[in-house]
Amino acid sequence: MSLDSLLTLPDFLLYAFAGGLLLAVIAAPLGVFVVWQKQSYFGAALAHSALLGVSLGLWWQLDLTLAVIAVSILAALSIDWLSRHTRLPSDTLLGIFAHASLALALILISLQQPTQIDLMAYLFGDILSLQTGELVGILILGLWIGRFVWRHWSDMLNLTLNSDLAQIEGIDTRALQRHYLLLLAILIGLAIKVVGVLLITSLLIMPAASARRFARSPETMLTGAMLLGVISVLGGLLASFLWDLPTGPAIVAAATVLFLTSLLKRAH
Helix, strand or coil, rough: CCCCHHHCHHHHHHHHHHHHHHHHHHHHHHHHHHHHHHCCCHHHHHHHHHHHHHHHHHHHHHHHHHHHHHHHHHHHHHHHHHHHCCCCCCCCCCCHHHHHHHHHHHHHCCCHHHCCCHHHHHHHHCCCCCCHHHHHHHHHHHHHHHHHHHHHHHHHHHHHHHHHHHHCCCCCCCHHHHHHHHHHHHHHHHHHHHHCCCCCHHHHHHHHHHHHCCCCCCCHHHHHHHHHHHHHHHHHHHHHHHCCHHHHHCCCCCHHHHHHHHHHHHHH
């Protein structure tokens, strides 16, 4: 595809750009807290459970997007409850949950008719198939995340730094953390179309981790994560369109290049 043809994009490409850029922006506020709270494996566990949502949606003939979001929310709340009521280390619990849900998802998918699902689209994303309803859902989630960050930014920072002290100061830490996990689960459910189950966590942590190398304050890290997320999506989409690369992996590859560049820059 030539650069001239990019000036007159068809609708499905416009949807891809709009959806990808929106997700990059709204993933940044949650991504910085994923990095600060060292929850990347939690995001991976939710991503694996999202594939279980796909399989259950097919099994019961439900809307797949709604099924994925519902299962992701249930998984997030279940992990939160288990982490508070069992003595298992968090990484062990998340590993068990992630692999158990993935195994169950693959078993259920294997029982479906082969023509019912394009498994690769859910594993690695299919951003070119975004529809109007999904874009509206992403926009609504973006407004919700924006409101959450506006109202609870300081509270989330206090919770991240010292949860006990935040509770002493009157912050309802349990409700706040559940609200954050709810938003994270919905984001992962909606973002599967962009980068897929196997790569969704990278869209959360790579821009935030790259921005952390330069940030002098939490606010500048958030701004940097948004900017680098947008650049990753733009770079991945353009690389995909120009060189016929798989779009989801191309976006992650662009984010990886930015992260490696941030390491080199810091080294100098």
